[in-house]
Amino acid sequence: MTKRPTILATRRFPDAVERRLARDYRARLNLDDRLYDPAGLVAAAEGADGLFVSATERFDADQIARLPTSVGILGTLSVGLDHIDLDAARASGFKTAFVRRPDEWGPPGPPDPGANPDCDIIVDTFPELAEALGVSV
Numbered sequence: 001m002t003k004r005p006t007i008l009a010t011r012r013f014p015d016a017v018e019r020r021l022a023r024d025y026r027a028r029l030n031l032d033d034r035l036y037d038p039a040g041l042v043a044a045a046e047g048a049d050g051l052f053v054s055a056t057e058r059f060d061a062d063q064i065a066r067l068p069t070s071v072g073i074l075g076t077l078s079v080g081l082d083h084i085d086l087d088a089a090r091a092s093g094f095k096t097a098f099v100r101r102p103d104e105w106g107p108p109g110p111p112d113p114g115a116n117p118d119c120d121i122i123v124d125t126f127p128e129l130a131e132a133l134g135v136s137v
Helices: 013-024 037-046 061-066 086-091 126-133
Strands: 006-009 026-028 050-053 072-075 097-099 121-123
Touching: 006 013, 013 026, 037 061, 061 086, 097 126, 121 126
Parallel strands: 006 026, 006 050, 050 072, 097 121
Antiparallel strands: none
């Protein structure tokens, strides 16, 4: 039997998200919803295979460089990615992805932003992203 990856959830997330994390991973949930300072986040991430974060955590080049080597994926539940330095993440070996969302604003909302051509993966749907990453949904 394959060992389930360990995921650190840095904040409280909707119940359905936390249930899914607990079902599919060895989840370390932040049930107190405390904010981690940068050093505390690095310490909490020790031994984790991935981090599931929100916009309250900043990942600049320094913070990304300080992450434990066990961390292989950084996922976010947020609007936008301005809290993650994608260039620094890519330089540190993380893959970056863009999922098109043409209906995000509904008709006749603003057009979907274009993908950064430096992204490693550009897809139309989250199931396509999962397939490109080689994971099942």
